[in-house]
Amino acid sequence: MAIVVPFDDEKKRASADAFAILTKLVETDLARVNDCIIHRMESPVALIPQLAGHLIASGGKRLRPMLTLAAARLCQYDGDRQVQLAACVEFIHTATLLHDDVVDDSDLRRGVETANVIWGNKASVLVGDFLFSRAFELMVEDGSLKVLKILSRASSVIAEGEVLQLTTANDTETTEDQYLEVISAKTAALFAAACRIGAVVAERPTAEEKALDSYGKNLGIAFQLVDDVLDYSAKQATLGKSVGDDFRDGKITLPIVLAFRRGTEDERAFWRRTLEDMTQDDGDLERAIGLLTRHRALDDTLDRARYYGGMARDALALFPDSPTKRALIGIVDFCIERAY
């Protein structure tokens, strides 16, 4: 007698496997990336490795550096440069997280107290600056102006995206386009750059660079949209994160943009009070989740994520089939299915 596995569970397991498969594929390189990170965040100023190490060791998935490693592998690169460059990508990402946590006054990240809570905002700002500078030192050591151009451009696009997000914070009139502009810059630009440099080190034609850039960019957008949904989802609690952080911060994410537009005047008044005026009472988060559900704002945000995920998958079409290509496609599913 056959055992029938419900479709959803099967999908979920397959996507969790996808992450394990990618990790396995790049594990040798990833161990070297971790060594490089530990070695290069050293400083005679003890607070620097302490603070940076707290965040770097606190259970991040290393998704971005893994993308660099996998992209280089997809391009059949057989050198060593991907290791140090993947560490650069993680340093830039870590610097951004340190500054983000200061800007958002965050207390928890990945279920662990944030560096700004333990060592204060000042130390987080300055150690972020250090990691960012160190990332550039590593890139200069690598010696490719092309890589430097890609990552310095990505860094300023990220910073622009962060400032744009700050200026649209608490603005319920934010449009879907504006929101996509923010996340394309603050999240997707680093995913795109992380993937692209895999093709650059392998000295592949521009078409492959662009394909990997597009894969990374669309994956990054999908990843961020799922993050936005998770913030309102019970699933979040199982990830050691608290539900409703974005709501309490007055962040206008895509689910809010959709629910605001689809809501009644009375509901809009609710969103304005809670997210613009930042007057929040007991029960408001529950009401918010109720409205998001009623207007299908969470489901439709996930639909958008699937749409970008589809583009990410298609971007890889020009590469011949290989275990690495399958793993990268699996990562798209992983990023989306983690919502469930």
Next chain:
Amino acid sequence: MAIVVPFDDEKKRASADAFAILTKLVETDLARVNDCIIHRMESPVALIPQLAGHLIASGGKRLRPMLTLAAARLCQYDGDRQVQLAACVEFIHTATLLHDDVVDDSDLRRGVETANVIWGNKASVLVGDFLFSRAFELMVEDGSLKVLKILSRASSVIAEGEVLQLTTANDTETTEDQYLEVISAKTAALFAAACRIGAVVAERPTAEEKALDSYGKNLGIAFQLVDDVLDYSAKQATLGKSVGDDFRDGKITLPIVLAFRRGTEDERAFWRRTLEDMTQDDGDLERAIGLLTRHRALDDTLDRARYYGGMARDALALFPDSPTKRALIGIVDFCIERAY
């Protein structure tokens, strides 16, 4: 009948002239640097040029970019690269100031409200990140890995120095050596790099690069020591700055290090209360200035500044006499004499 000019006034006038002479020497290039700065801090995110422009336009001396321009001129460089690289140096400096003002909770800079007061800490952190990234983009455009190496190294040394300063903040046991380590990193490293890249663009021998690095480094230390003295000096008020900011922040600068060591037990208890425990009452700043004066801590800090100034001057010995060399030597006097 001869007019007798008192020695001190003469010196003071000569050093003010020195700044005007340097400005005049590089004025064509400096105008181009300013254009480059205005042009390259542009962004579709309007807050970025607004916030950055506030600080950049608020009457900074442009001393660091002028050093790059003058160093290139001293090395008889006749190309254009010094302009964009001088703008990079100013961007890095501005990014540092934005983050410094957040870290120090400063309200005023150059007599003008700081960006963090007007736009908030969050915007200052993120626009600082943008300027820093943009500086690297400009360097990558310039295309010299040697310049990139010098400035990425300087940036991480600066960040290390800032973190070191944070960890020694409010520690009256700080030694003179530790303090010199802090300012060598947080202030002098950028002066050194700014000067050195003048020799790099001119493709001069390493000896000249090193000479300009040494000039910049020692000038930077002297500059910072004079800044520390000015913070306790009536002269400060004439610069549109408030007296005693460092004291109120509990900053341990060289005058404090000297006065603490030379003081009685009773005086040390005073320094511990005011700078470690941060319990300050009316009259404490006046008592601090009294102690600094009685122990010659301000005068001796200026003596140290003169010592570093002497090294800066000597570092230029291998360059033949020229108006630019005389102007750079004049700048050493300017940096020291501004204390009076």
